[in-house]
Amino acid sequence: MTETLSRAWSLFDAGNYTDAETLYKECYAKIPSTDHDNYWQVLMGLIYVESFQEHFAEARTYASQLISCAIDHEEKHIAIHQAGMIERMAGVYDKAMNLFLQEEALIEKNFPDDALARSANLYEQGYVSMKLHDLPLAEKNMLSALDFAEKSNDLISIGCAYRGLGEILKASEKAEDAAVYFEKAITAFQKAGDTYGVEEVKELMSK
Template sequence: MGSIEAGWNAFTTGDYAQAEAIFTALLTDPAHAGEGHHLARFGLGYVWAYTGRFSKARSVYQALLHDARARGDGWAAHRAQHQVGMVERLAGDWPAAQACFEAERQMIEALGCPDLPVSVNAYELGTVALHLGQPGRAKGWLDLCLETAACTTDRVALGCAHRALGDWHDVQGEATAATVQWRAAEAAFLAAGDSQAIADLQGRLNRIERA
């Protein structure tokens, strides 16, 4: 049948069909009732979002958000709200994504503004604002993203912050500043052992070098 870990391993290697099969099977397994079913639903939402089944993904995360609110679990609620925003971003509804992440920001404030959730939320708000043609607003969020990521031990979060700031400079036509940020991101992802993120950055750096 597999496990939650096996489902995520399949997902991260791009085997979405296998990930979906594992998460779906876990939902029918009484041995994984409770938290196991919750995690399987969460994983299934990712699979649906990344395979373009946005309505199904949106529904599962909205249901998880409703459940979290009913339990009074603010942490689970903000995570589910974040995933609703992710679905809207992947679906290309940028204004809806922005509204979702703004709502999540308020949830995080109510939780005391811990650094990692603030950083991840600011990353999304900055990325969406940049896409919507709001460079000043985007820069403010991405500076906050880097500032808070640097206060954590999460090298992936730090890499994402530097990468996003590099993207911001790239959009502004500032190739040198973009390269500096992307190189910092590369170092952070290397420390985290994230080979996929490093390969993605190499594409950005190669494009700059060829320009």
């Protein structure tokens, strides 16, 4: 089962969502919810493959199951984060923000020193605020996300926060400031060896 799940994730990572979905659904049919770790992995995988194919109704069903099967505060905040990600990708920004605020409350209460979790949460809040056209709040949240990302020393999170700031400042018509942040994002992704991250930022810069 572990091998099949690894193969499914590799297919997803390579952008082969249909084949990844088939494998994950085969696993889902076989794994009982009592096999917690594998069941959790399958649900996480299904949430990603359905969301990336814009099958949001299915993704929401799996996210509800993920929230229901969470056995502790850490799993609960991850599950709520996934539910928020689905709503953000679906463009239901008010609902997404509500979920990310719920997640933030859980993190602050139970994991106040988890800089990486706080960065990921604030990144989403910043991005959703931008989509809701509240650019001052978006910038404030994204700067906080960057602060926590730097505390965690996680290069991918640092790159994401810089990229987010670039997008927000571009939307605020501050092109020069945006370009500085985009360049910093590229540097972070290059250091992390994330070529896809680099290309994504270059694409944003060219728009």
